[in-house]
Amino acid sequence: MNVLRRIVRRPPQAASGEWPTHWPEVLRRVHAARGSDARSALPRLADLLPPEGLKGIDAALDLLQTAIGNDAHILVVGDFDCDGATATAVAVRGLRMLGVRRLSHAVPNRIVHGYGLTPALVEELAELQPDLLVTVDHGIACHAGIHAAKAHGWNILVTDHHLPGPVLPPADAIVNPNQPGCSFASKALAGVGVMFYVLLALRARLGVQADLATLLDLVAVGTVADMVPLDANNRALVGAGLRRLRAGQGCAGLQALLEVSGRKAGTLSTTDIGFAIGPRINAAGRLEDMGIGIECLLTDDAGQARGLAAILQGINEERRALQTDMQDMAEASLDGIDTRYAACLFDPDWHPGVVGLVASKLKERLHRPAIAFAPAEPDSPMLRGSARSIPGFHVRDALALVDARHPGLIARFGGHAMAAGMSLAREQFEAFRSAFVAVSAELLSEDLLVDVLRSDGGLCADEFHISTAHALRDGGHWGQGYPEPLFDDAFEVLHWRVLKERHLKLELGLHGQRFNAIQFNGWDGVEPARKARIAYRIVPDDWRGGEAIQLQVVHREAAAASSPA
Structure with missing residues (x-):
């Protein structure tokens, strides 16, 4: 079926406040169009909401403080996606930093156990004899598993961000910003973010010195990969994690994953996390055992990290091949x-x-x-x-x-x-x-069935420059709920060719200039119109280097078929 797409220009907003002097006007207006001012565009850690607003946080701290005081055995049970893996790594690393000595971790196998803390998983974990079981990125819907764990006499702390059902599970404490009665202003925390907040609060309760900021690289990766809305609170977490990764201060596992994915730490973006780092971690939970991904994130040995990253790379290649076959089958079945x-x-x-x-x-x-x-x-x-x-x-x-x-x-x-x-x-x-x-x-209303592309308008002739591409790449933490800048203009299509039978390589003309452009999966068998309205992103052309830019085409249509809204 042909889906109706419509380009709608965001209403222009005044870029109020004193913005950094090196920010170009286009970056200021992009942030303003997303409701940000000079302070909230790039929030800092100092802007984080305090943990005290999380319902259940005091009960959670009581459990953890008692366990630490009694030298109890704490078992962290994660989920088999990237958010769950990073949340597990944050929990294990953070609890060790805060004085936990007897600490184990586990994760269900997707095929064997299914999702979350199930009774079958509980029986496998019974031989570990934990005193306190902590779920990360799941648990709010695991009623049967928590009942089974309680039958063993374990204390249960649930940390999760998923929406609860009408009845909460019988855990000893639940920390979830989306549970009824929780006043925490941001409901968008990922599972890894919830666990990080628990650690922040525990550090304050214990009054110990521990540099939990070293965990923010993992928090950033899990938050972006889980595609939760990047509200101001999440952008503060992601921004701090990105700064660590760009400075080469990420954990050994993430640095190894950057290497195998061919990404450069110094220019790492949220897009790189979403399309390169996250999928390689996720692949382990999809096809094999997420334990591989978690171990990659927990090791401090660079050589071991590279070996585990290479395994994840291989699993991801297998995943891509399998996904391609399944997508082809899905496409073929749509006709009926x-x-x-x-x-x-x-x-x-x-x-x-x-x-x-x-x-x-x-x-x-x-x-x-x-x-x-x-x-x-x-x-x-x-x-x-x-x-x-x-x-x-x-x-x-x-x-x-x-x-x-x-x-x-x-x-x-x-x-x-x-x-x-x-x-x-x-x-x-x-x-x-x-x-x-x-x-x-x-x-679903008819309006919801239209794919609306919200554009930041057109670019002036002097804005088609490498400095603009760099400013947009580095000047914001773009993602779900805070979308990457998108522009639209009416171009002349000067030349085109098909790459690998599916991508469309274009040469476009505007403002007396010529631009290289690429539309991935854009070849539909129909010759492009000579004049086209195109929604695009402007990015550095890494293949050509230097001052070269490239336009990434998100949508194109005959210029006469649409006009700016």
Whole structure:
């Protein structure tokens, strides 16, 4: 299907306040258009919200302080994605810094255990005989697992950021900014951010000296990779972590991952984290054992880190090949499916660790909520699904509505506005698809089904310069909820050619200048219009070096078909 895309220019905002004198006007107006002033554009650690606003923080500190005082055994249990891996590494490193001596960590295997703290995982962990179990990036929906852990006599501290159900689990303490009654102003913390806040509060409670800022490289990576909104609080955390990484002060594992991904530390951006670092960590949890990724983030030995990073690189290459095959299968199956409101697909040969990526690509292509399912394990009667959503459609709430209308249809679900996971019996797939599509049709308006590209307007002739590209790359922490600068102009298409049968290489003319441009996956078999309105980003051309810039084309259409809004 052809998705309607519309370029809408953001209303111009006055760049108020005293901005850094070296910031060009274009960078100031970009931040102003996102609601920032000179102070909030690049927030610092001093601007962080205090931990005291987190509900449950005092009970959590009581558990941890007592455990430290009794030399108790603390077991950290993470999740098998990048947020969970970084949160586990932050918890282990931070608790050691704060005096914990008896400390273990574990993570479920996606295929063997499923998501979170399950009863099966608890039984495997029983031989470790922990006194206190701390969940990171999960736990708020793990009722059965927490009941099983309590039956062993363990104390349970849940740290999580996912949305809770109507009943909270029976943990001894819960720290989650999204739980009912929590007054913490930022609800956008990732799992790694929640754990970092617990450590900040514990340091203050204990009155010890510990440089927790050394953990901010991990906090930044987990926050960006989990695609939580980068509100001012998260931007302060991410900015501090980026500064450490750019200065070569990241942990050995992250520096090794930078090397294998070919990224330069000195110019690292949130985009590099999202497209290079995060996927390599995530790959371990998707196809193998996230324990590999966690060990890479915990080691201080550079040689060991390089070896583990090389393993993660290999797993990621395998993941990419598998994802390509699954995406091709998904694309082929779309012809016979009604995708007016949502896409919901299942294939018995798909891998459960990659369905989230397939759903993400379907969502991007169709601009519709998308769910992809795979068998929980080969020949399993249970399916695991991963959902991705579009702005304005809260996918976890949609699943809750399906569950309320069809009790028992979904075995288990959880997540947040833009992403969710679920499990259901294979025999229930068609019934679930019908129910989810019906809810989507009910909740989605025609406006939400249009893919709106919000542009920062056009660039002046003298703004097409390498200094602009550098300023935009380095002058903001761009991401979910605080989007990377996007511009639009009407160009003359001077020349074009197809690269690798899918990408479109363009030479564009504007203001009497010629610009190199690339549109990844932009070849649709139709010759580009001679005059085109193009939404683009301006970036340094790393291939040509020097003062060269390149325009990354996000969208193009015949110039007469649209005008600035």
